[in-house]
């Protein structure tokens with residue numbers, strides 16, 4: 001008699017427990033999925049809401065720069081993420097035009113951002129990627145770059161040469 005009662009109670013009591021456990025596991029899966037994807041969503045959306053600011057970076061002592069001729073300097077990109085590693089390194093070409101005047105260009109080609117190099121003999125900046133060529137004042141001499149090299153502000157602060165850095169790469173070409 002008692003046994004019969006147990007069997008008749010089972011389906012009625014197990015059903016709510018099963019429903020509860022199903023909902024609990026779905027809820028926990030949703031929470032875990034949200035926690036895992038949150039950093040990725042933040043990484044993708046962060047640049048939309050927070051524009052990286054330009055920063056002044058020291059690139060060497062004033063006496064290290066001889067008048068004339070471009071020198072390559074390296075600095076940390078102003079917008080690196082914590083795990084950027086070596087990709088956070090950026091560069092610029094600096095020329096000491098006179099005792100007090102400096103000219104600096106971002107190393108990145110304005111076509112697709114490849115690093116340009118200064119060649120002393122023809123006095124041109126060459127881009128190795130698609131043949132972009134720039135004059136020593138940064139204007140385009142040949143190839144696909146749509147605009148001159150990005151000019152960076154330079155200042156002398158306590159005997160050090162500083163450049164105002166900008167996030168890289170700098171490209172004006174949009175993918176369509």
Ligand code: FES
Nearest residue numbers: 109111112127132
């Ligand atoms: S990236 Fe320099 S020419 Fe294309």
